[in-house]
Amino acid sequence: MAYRLKQLAERVGARLEGDPDLRINSVSTLRNAGPGNISFLSNPAYKPQLSDTRASAVILSEDMLENCPVAALVTEDPYLVYAKTVKLLAPRSEPPPPGIHASAVVDPDAKIHDSASVGPHCVIEAGVQIAERTVLGPGCIIARDSRIDADTQLVARVTVCHGTRIGKRCLVHPGAVIGSDGFGLANDHGVWLKIEQVGRVVIGDDVEIGANTTIDRGALDNTVVEDGVKLDNQVQVAHNVRIGQHTAIAGCVGIAGSTKIGRQCLIGGAVGLAGHLEIVDNVTLTGYSRVNSSVKRPGSYTSGTPLQPTKKWQKNSARFRRLDEMARRLAALEKKIKA
């Protein structure tokens, strides 16, 4: 797709500075752009690359305009306008044609809409319902009684266990497992007795689920992922977790059983949340934090210690082992001085 810069500005809602007839055919980074490319500047770390860019135009904020050597689309939110621009210039590829590939194994008791596409080597069990325009890429397994709503895409090799519900316009990446058994065990004199997991997974609309992410079915009630939630790769969502609308969770996060996460939260990579917690709306948990207690007020939270040269760290961490003693000694000294 190609656009005149003026057309682009109108479509993405930004102010045009420069030649309105410039022809733009793709998006690129400041460093690698060339003629016909539009670039963007959102993260200030990349500001030094602006003056040397060979892009035809750059999406940026008002305060960056004076340093911009080429045409510009000016906006308060360059990252959002960039997102809209990519969607125009590099739309997702056409979905595969409707129909069921000859190598797919589909139970006669499954209902698959005529406009849906079922790829090679998919397996669809009895009682499954696949709605209009839904695309199952190669190698997907949809176990009995699951329902997948309209315009959802399972890219490839997604496993959906029995009774799962997936909403509209979802996007699920390869290797994801939705509806596997929760980790429920009762200890019977030293031997683990499995607790059958009879809940299911319910995924809302417009949810994205990353590669090799796992979402367990509920023990009794359901595990729920609300509308607009975005999960990155290798996230683990345990049984009976609930994730509120429009919360985004980065890669490698683990959420233990029955924890409730509010709406519009941002959870950084590799955060670990213990079970049975409540995180309110609008909470940010920075990457690699250990969350062992509920968070009752919006804001940003962190745990951990900073990276140091290993030798320095060894000395400091040895002191951490006796930090309580150190605090007592300090208090004793204060008392002594005061007396």
Added chain:
Amino acid sequence: MAYRLKQLAERVGARLEGDPDLRINSVSTLRNAGPGNISFLSNPAYKPQLSDTRASAVILSEDMLENCPVAALVTEDPYLVYAKTVKLLAPRSEPPPPGIHASAVVDPDAKIHDSASVGPHCVIEAGVQIAERTVLGPGCIIARDSRIDADTQLVARVTVCHGTRIGKRCLVHPGAVIGSDGFGLANDHGVWLKIEQVGRVVIGDDVEIGANTTIDRGALDNTVVEDGVKLDNQVQVAHNVRIGQHTAIAGCVGIAGSTKIGRQCLIGGAVGLAGHLEIVDNVTLTGYSRVNSSVKRPGSYTSGTPLQPTKKWQKNSARFRRLDEMARRLAALEKKIKA
């Protein structure tokens, strides 16, 4: 399945309080239960929900009985009795019928018991042995010379690499990979030389392995998962690890090479264990702990720092960088005061 409350009490070994003829047909949570449901109270956090429950009966301990507005099954271990109750009221679904699906690719030199079930798109290589009543769900790959013993179920899309042994009554969830190469490398003047991994994976009886969990084959000796071990999702077990009987390991745990974990251990989510360690029996490692040294005595162990508002954390973690210096200054001050 439906039971009279009296029958249930007998079958699960609990004392009945209330109408013995109450008809119970399913299990539910205190909050969502209705007539015909039995619920349970084990985690004290849910005690406030007891007085309002609309369950027909509740499984609970003696000391909760006075607050229970409905019939009860009284026991010292409500969670265990709940586990037994779910098994009765919501048994696992019937296994698929025996036989090999037409779309499965089975080497003529594989031995598959007549009572076993091999699902669609499975691949079974030469020398494989599948015992009686074992169920391979859709998309499983069993590489050459592996053996899977009786009554084991691979739910779907499990990959078992060559020469692996899996015991009786195991349950393996989708996406698990058992027997992949260990991460063995020797550095040859800056270039990594792969160390061929010639050991295998040996899994005992009654082992559960979670979705997308990976267990590497041994470098020379075997990687061993003993009887009754339970592994949650996205656990990584490196080469030559040994996990002792009835140890339970929660999601996202990583265990580096050659580490030995004892029996009856409890390892919380996202714990990381370095290589070549020994953890004795009956050790609890709380969630998100970093384990860098062997644990020689039973008990509960932890590492990490607590979650804080990011701004407070920044100040505290900056001090951590100089904790050793701080300890020296404190000692100097003590000396001065003493003098």
Added chain:
Amino acid sequence: MAYRLKQLAERVGARLEGDPDLRINSVSTLRNAGPGNISFLSNPAYKPQLSDTRASAVILSEDMLENCPVAALVTEDPYLVYAKTVKLLAPRSEPPPPGIHASAVVDPDAKIHDSASVGPHCVIEAGVQIAERTVLGPGCIIARDSRIDADTQLVARVTVCHGTRIGKRCLVHPGAVIGSDGFGLANDHGVWLKIEQVGRVVIGDDVEIGANTTIDRGALDNTVVEDGVKLDNQVQVAHNVRIGQHTAIAGCVGIAGSTKIGRQCLIGGAVGLAGHLEIVDNVTLTGYSRVNSSVKRPGSYTSGTPLQPTKKWQKNSARFRRLDEMARRLAALEKKIKA
């Protein structure tokens, strides 16, 4: 394969001590070795096992020789010589014969070299190129326009998304996903707008990728894994990451977007790296470290706190919450004493 000890010494480049005609047919650990086995001693922790070994010969360094009760191959780098020895005595199994399995689904517009092997239930889309002697094990999916170069092996069930490039002699383990969408989102008044990911993944030569590891495609530019990089299981590589030549990354590591890692780095298990960082060449990050800032000098770095009994840890970590206050109190005390 069997060798005389003398032959072995020559082939692997070590000095022979003992009977040159000893017949060696396999490799084993010091503890489990028997006649005909060669073992090795590299990690000093295993030194006590040397005197009791029943191996026919042991690979070790000069300073261990006097404690060796049997023949020896003496070298400065026993681990490297062991790697070479395993390669000789236990070579990787023969690749499957060339050709495309009847159950594979191959687009007529894919180009597959006659000497390549495509296993059962593989799916190969249009525009794919598979070079000579490359082996795709069972269940691999190669999406449109991807290219896999010569002598690469995808063990089983690997998913390669569209447009990916994989070099020569790579080895990719089951469940790996290469080229999934990066986690790119722009916030549009509380709702996430997906940023289409138009870059790709480019993997160099001699790269190993572990089981269930995920590598996301670039947002605009490519995600790049350079020659000789080794990735263990369950590693997450986000969009636009670059990993330098011969860097080795252990299991469960997460690398956030646009972070650049230098050459010859060693990254321990479960390390988490934030986005947009630069790690120079020859950096070691010890296991379970949280990396939140760039590393500009070679060396070893660490974060975290040591494992302690939970009760002690509770006291110490409570003090950590007020470490800044404690530091201020100490400074005040110093000032008072000085005055």
